[in-house]
Amino acid sequence: MVPDLVWGKVNGIFSFLMYESGGAIDTIRATAGSLSKLSIKSESNFPSKGSLKYTLNPSSARKFKLNFRIPAWCANFKAIANGQMYQGLVGTFLTIERDWRPADVVSINFDIPVQVVPGGISYPNQIAIKREPQVLAVDALLNPIL
Secondary structure (H helix, E strand, C coil): CCHHHHEEEECCEEEECCCCCEEEEEEEECCCCCEEEEEEEEEECCCCCCEEEEEEEECCCEEEEEEEECCCCCEEEEEEECCEEECCCCCCEEEEEEEECCCEEEEEEEECCEEEEECCCCCCCCEEEEECCEEECCCCCCCCCC
């Protein structure tokens, strides 16, 4: 995944945009206005499971905001930061502002709905299985045995 698509800044707030394993180092602005380095490690099995863990390491304890994108397709999105649960609305950002310390962990959990999508006019009598954000389908042109 391209790192600039996985995370970045939205309105000056460090934001988690996609859910992938990896890491990032950035400079963040604390609520008091000072700048601080922030190192993040992400562990995820997405899209197999709708769960992941972020380990945050600010250079020192500071109060600042983090944004977590809640995809429009997910259900039951929950973020847990040091035992406190946060929820938000799908299709928006969940903003968590708190005192962050080195080695703080944020766990994200959400359901990945599954639905059957009919082929419509273009593919009559065909279906696809949609497990957001994936669509599983067989193309007869690419699979002539079918």
